[in-house]
Amino acid sequence: MRYKLTIEYDGTNLLGWQRQLDGPSVQQYLEDILDKLNGEHKEITSAGRTDAGVHALAQVAHIDLNREMPEWKIKEAFNGNLLQEEAPVSILSVEAVEESFNARFSAKKRAYIYRILNRRAPSPLLKNRVWWTPYPLDIEKMREGAKFLIGHHDFSSFRASACQAKSPVKTLDKIDIRQEGEEIIFEVEARSFLHHQVRNMVGTLKLVGEGRLPPEAIKTILEAKDRNAAGPTAPAGGLYLSKVGY
């Protein structure tokens, strides 16, 4: 019996989605609970392996159970155990799916948001939730620069050296930038992303926002197909996996 889980987590004290030997991960928390339910070890696959410090509003994973169980009961079993372990992870919903459903390979769209807090004073209440940037950012210039990223491109300039994707060519469907109070919110969507792609795009667009790069520089950087041409990687704490579409 296959079930689809939708998962929220606070990535601050996690080593990311994937199981690691040296610290807690979402996968480990969830697999340990699944092992109890199944009585044997089964691996859990997610839509995307988020990095250490990255959050999820709605990560998706699938699990296989040895027996049928009501959806609400699976949810309560996971959340009860997660609360008890004080895991920074919560199951938002559980849904029975076909055996053919695969959280990773059936995904048609992944959406992320990136939050920048753009004000002079730091915010203790938003620590590890936003990237605090004290110098005023020009949103219009960032939007102009972001336009060059939309579409089908070789994103090598925005790809982490550790990236395991077969090809650096991806299609970016959306990159919207909006002001919300003192925050600047980036919304990006694609079928899939390269490792660090969103954080590298945001880190480079921030240089445009500060006036240290002209918007057209994004085109040149993209065409260089060289990670050294782009700006720094934006911090993990501002990034949220917000939706996976199937």
Added chain:
Amino acid sequence: MRYKLTIEYDGTNLLGWQRQLDGPSVQQYLEDILDKLNGEHKEITSAGRTDAGVHALAQVAHIDLNREMPEWKIKEAFNGNLLQEEAPVSILSVEAVEESFNARFSAKKRAYIYRILNRRAPSPLLKNRVWWTPYPLDIEKMREGAKFLIGHHDFSSFRASACQAKSPVKTLDKIDIRQEGEEIIFEVEARSFLHHQVRNMVGTLKLVGEGRLPPEAIKTILEAKDRNAAGPTAPAGGLYLSKVGY
């Protein structure tokens, strides 16, 4: 030279505003920095002494400096030191004021917000930021009950036993309740509040929202003038001092 400070803090790991011997407080962090600036110890007075775990979006305090300093320089001096000490406190603004200004006694209005997360699954991203209540709350019923609290009343039923106020009689100017996504937000305003008054009002209104008390019970509870008549104290983490008016 007197200056008005507007302060944000994450109360989660603080013992509250007031200096304590057994742990960190906002007052202690700020006074230690002020001591450095002045070269001698001076106490700092705030608009209200928030409890352990309670947050502030805009607490107000005043400080006296031995010499004149540009406002921005005072702000940077405080924030530089606070960041270095990883204090969960930030100075949002500094403003030169008359000697007659007193953060506590000149305050004409205090506003708080209280955030309830009303959904089945807990939220790791909002831990210590909201009160998570999994059973559905009826907002209309809570509003009906809240109406009885508006105005000039003896609030003994909602007063902590440790409260040091001379009189239990206060005037509640506003208690608005609204839904915002999965959250229920309370906004309350008064010239001043009794100790735990907001949290005791919210804790009691939650019983009305759950249908465990009828809205009219709030009137009876208020008239009882007895803390035992009301509901439990809502947790500190959902409460934010949001504005002080002068």
